[in-house]
Amino acid sequence: MRKRVVITGLGTVNPLGNNLKDSWKGICAGRSGIGAITRFDASGFKTKIAGELKGFDPLSFVEAKERRRLDDFIIYALACGQMALDDSALTIDHKNGDRVGIILGSGIGGISTLEKEHQVLLKSGPKRISPFTIPAVLPNLAPGNLAIRFGAKGPISCTVTACSAGNNAISDAFRAISYGYADAMITGGAEAAISPLAISAFNAMRAISTRNDTPEEASRPFDRDRDGFVLGEGCGILILEEMTKALDRGARIYAEIAGTASTCDAYHIAAPPPGHPGAAKCMELALQDAGMIPADIDYINAHGTSTPLNDLHETEAIKRIFGSHNKSPAVSSTKSMTGHLLGAAGGIEAVFSVMAIKEGIIPPTINLDNPGDGCDLDYVPQRARKGDVRAVLSNAFGFGGVNTSIIFKKFEE
């Protein structure tokens, strides 16, 4: 018998805000968090835009000494972990520490640190490399640092499944509780990859938008004129708890995780196959895992990257499971506002999916002026919409053909 898993805390930093409240306000207002790259001089790059954090103060969360030696993706995770734990009012101590675990996802970990230290290697030689290079680069040092800070000694892991990493992390954390390996899990994803190497490498793949003159309009999922995703950075973390434990301590419960599923396309390193059958299968299996039927879902938080291929094929996959326009639930891509946070995408989109249930508001797809060929679902264009949201399915697909879907539902005892 599986145990039920509820969400009791949320924390996020992303291009729309440095906390949950500001981020959700940005989502409801349909604001864009995309702008010119300030992190480095991008003047010689094909893409000069990204979704950066704005006014985030690392020193509110880590000491000056730690800041020097941690990559930003780890600092974002520490900040969100702290905010999510505060939000949940869960205390971790010697009594429950062994039963609290952490699983976080990251696509490319400390790529900025790797680049900086490689410059040092070339300029000053091997003896000048910081002893903190490897612990800043390894993706699993995000959960590792959180465990040290919060005293969580239960199961720990790190999913590195590209743009699906956040969803894989939450999915694994959900199972850790539902099969009895932990009572609480800190989970989500963190990414800080707005670096010269990452931008040029995504440019080389022709994967990211070059709409440099109007950055706020660059992320336009399902629109006719979409030209690639916009790289974003940040983190989204959820506190999951076994239901009876959460009820016993009188925790405020946002929502419940009903089920999850993962599949692989086994097709191409980066592109989805036509019609994206792997994604369709994934959504079908998630419904099965949750014991639900398509009509139970009121909103789909799409992967919706704003690349020509993803948006068309994800639409086809959704239609295969949920039916055509008038049968399918509302579908939107919050990436239209935040950009694509790679391994953190699943984390922040889980936060927004849970807020949609709690607040009864469906986030919009901004910049959707003219739906592209074959993109004919209800994408909640431009403006957020009020409505009862009983259940949300959130998709994340990644390079390597990974697909992961998670279903969140309103909590009823």
Added chain:
Amino acid sequence: MTTDIEKKVKGIIVEQLNVTEEECVPEAAFIDDLGADSLDIVELIMAMEDNFDLEISDDVLASMRSVKDVVEFIKANKS
């Protein structure tokens, strides 16, 4: 001159290890008194090498336990 070296060494330790000047007495041991770990010491010694333009071998590094050890080494090798 020697006081200059002491002052500079202390400044680097205060900055690198995030400790106060008061804690940074000559007898203070990096690990036991100033909360450093072995990686902190490696980074600290690299900062000394950069700031005093000298090289400190791994054998010498292993013998450096306190503020005084660093100051004395630099005084002896930087004349």
